Amino acid sequence: MAPYLETVKSFADVPITDAGVDTLAFLEAAQGVVGLFDLLGSAAFTAVQSDLKGNITKVRARYDAAPEQSSTLELLVVNEKGEKKRTATEGLMWLLRGLSFTCKALQAAQANPTEELAAAFSKSYESTLKKFHNFVVKGIFSVAMKACPYRADFYSKLAADPAGGPSVPADKLNEELNKWLTALDSIVKRLEDFYEKGGHNKGF
Secondary structure (H helix, E strand, O other), X not given: OOOHXXXXXXXXXXXXEOOEEEHHHHHHHHHHHHHHHHHHOOHXXXXXXXXHHHHHHHHHXXXXXXXXXXXXXXXXXXXXXXXXXXHHHHHHHHHHHXXXXXXXXXXXXXXXXXXXXXXXXXXXXXXXXXXXXXXXHHHHHHHHHHOOOOHHHHHHHHHOOOOOOOOOOHHHHXXXXXXXXXXXXXXXXXXXXXXXXXXXXXXX
């Protein structure tokens, strides 16, 4: 085993071409975000995790059904456009929202070393997911934010080797995490623009 970020695919390693963002590599990296919530270690985040997992499954199912038309996320959405139920298009839209929430929270934590995770995740929720949620879901997320672990505990878990090897030094961890988050942020913004310009988020 190795420290967490070394065990998952980095968004920095997801290929992006003129045709768009590589679907399988993106889904593999997104799976790494699901695991990140295990490190946050609170049952309150189960709702966030199951949401991410469910939406990854929807996009993956579309890829499996039509791989040649789904090699990039953009092609997958365009090729699903004429269909009655655009399950993968809607799933990807919600997956991007969940990833944006996670990304902004961790970017805030990185930018403000004295800020606790509960504050970083709460602010991120306000600016990303909250406007899309009903009263019940807002309540679930409110509980999850309050249940964030202490910053120091989370960062030590992120740096630790579960097999008992040496932890990653703080400067290397910050460098890797920033690289991961910058690439994730860039992919999310690219796809949000794509959805907006193409009207792909309409009808949900």
